[in-house]
Amino acid sequence: MIPYARQDIQPEDIEAVVDVLRSDYLTQGPMVPRFEQAVADYCGAAHGVATNSATSALHLACLSLGVGPGDLVWTSPITFVASANCARYCGAEVDFVDIDPATVNISPERLSEKLEQARAAGGRLPKVVIPVHFAGQSCDMASIGRLAAEYGFRIIEDASHAIGARYQRAPVGSCRYSDITVFSFHPVKILTTGEGGMAVTNDEALAERMRSLRSHGVTRDPERMVLDCEGAWYYEQIDLGFNYRMTDIQAALGVSQLKRLDAFVSRRRDLVAHYDEMLVDVPVCLSRMLPQSESSHHLYVVRIPSEGRPGRRTRVFDSLREQGVGVNVHYIPLHLQPYYRNLGFATGDFAEAERYYREAITLPLYPRLRPDDLASITRKLSSALRS
Ligand SMILES: *Cc1c(COP(=O)(O)O)cnc(C)c1O
Numbered sequence: 444m445i446p447y448a449r450q451d452i453q454p455e456d457i458e459a460v461v462d463v464l465r466s467d468y469l470t471q472g473p474m475v476p477r478f479e480q481a482v483a484d485y486c487g488a489a490h491g492v493a494t495n496s497a498t499s500a501l502h503l504a505c506l507s508l509g510v511g512p513g514d515l516v517w518t519s520p521i522t523f524v525a526s527a528n529c530a531r532y533c534g535a536e537v538d539f540v541d542i543d544p545a546t547v548n549i550s551p552e553r554l555s556e557k558l559e560q561a562r563a564a565g566g567r568l569p570k571v572v573i574p575v576h577f578a579g580q581s582c583d584m585a586s587i588g589r590l591a592a593e594y595g596f597r598i599i600e601d602a603s604h605a606i607g608a609r610y611q612r613a614p615v616g617s618c619r620y621s622d623i624t625v626f627s628f629h630p631v632k633i634l635t636t637g638e639g640g641m642a643v644t645n646d647e648a649l650a651e652r653m654r655s656l657r658s659h660g661v662t663r664d665p666e667r668m669v670l671d672c673e674g675a676w677y678y679e680q681i682d683l684g685f686n687y688r689m690t691d692i693q694a695a696l697g698v699s700q701l702k703r704l705d706a707f708v709s710r711r712r713d714l715v716a717h718y719d720e721m722l723v724d725v726p727v728c729l730s731r732m733l734p735q736s737e738s739s740h741h742l743y744v745v746r747i748p749s750e751g752r753p754g755r756r757t758r759v760f761d762s763l764r765e766q767g768v769g770v771n772v773h774y775i776p777l778h779l780q781p782y783y784r785n786l787g788f789a790t791g792d793f794a795e796a797e798r799y800y801r802e803a804i805t806l807p808l809y810p811r812l813r814p815d816d817l818a819s820i821t822r823k824l825s826s827a828l829r830s
Contacts, residue, residue: 444769460699497639547577547578662679
């Protein structure tokens with residue numbers, strides 16, 4: 444079975460990991476700050492805070508912005524569950540803003556309408572909006588940034604798909620229009636640390652707060668202590684934090700992988716161009732790429748026109764799996780998950796997200812995929828569509 448995603452591990456990655464295993468520090472050593480600096484430099488952001496997952500980084504990002512009970516956080520319904528769960532961990536309420544079906548990203552028009560309606564009804568406005576850069580293409584951050592200024596919300600970019608992508612020529616993660624940007628280094632993503640994530644920001648106070656909460660809310664810095672430092676052994680817990688630390692083993696893998704980030708993205712771009720070319724005469728719809736966005740091409744999604752043909756996507760999906768193509772579906776709309784249904788969401792709430800979901804199939808895409816794999820996948824897709 445050709446998988447839909449796969450990591451790229453080279454001998455130099457293995458050496459980097461083995462070097463850490465032979466060193467003094469498996470965790471809390473020099474590799475984590477080195478990886479944080481390297482990612483922050485790549486993005487043109489001031490600070491990086493590495494974590495054991497993007498989920499943890501999203502949680503820390505929400506906490507550092509003061510999200511708590513009584514607050515409202517909005518995100519896209521077409522994302523992985525972590526984009527919304529991070530707000531729930533803080534006791535906040537979640538709501539969704541429908542997608543733009545052309546890009547599958549949160550629709551700035553729907554966002555603007557929903558904000559206007561909330562304000563007109565004297566309703567609650569979101570404290571934080573979490574745009575998700577679906578499949579690696581940046582959301583329309585300039586529009587979302589304008590709305591943030593008008594309505595006073597903060598922005599966390601969920602860039603789990605989008606390290607190596609660009610928006611208005613700047614790397615995603617420069618945080619020009621946001622407070623914090625979060626990346627994931629799970630093996631299916633653009634680059635990997637096994638498990639891992641990072642929050643980048645230009646705000647030193649937010650970085651400081653995320654660092655503290657990442658490690659139990661404990662400090663060894665006498666400057667930050669509430670009581671008098673009692674000696675060299677002394678530390679203080681000044682907040683209720685977690686153990687969300689990344690290990691040095693993971694960070695070393697990240698530093699090594701980061702050197703190939705541009706090569707990964709350019710390889711993905713070539714494969715996508717190849718897919719696009721091979722699919723010109725195949726009756727599927729592709730996402731629109733906006734001129735100001737250079738995607739990192741995390742996912743290659745095709746939509747199977749299914750109007751009046753219910754279940755067609757499922758038949759095509761099953762046929763591809765039977766033919767050894769490890770297709771997937773990204774994502775089941777979050778508001779349709781039982782957990783979110785129990786919070787009051789229902790079928791019909793976000794029509795574009797639901798229509799997209801009925802038609803979407805993710806085809807395999809990763810750097811090691813070969814052109815003849817693409818030819819075989821597109822041939823199998825064509826035959827599945829005919830039957
Ligand atoms: C993968 C993913 C996450 C979670 O990443 P982890 O590192 O696995 O915690 C969050 N949001 C999106 C959009 C993702 O794709």
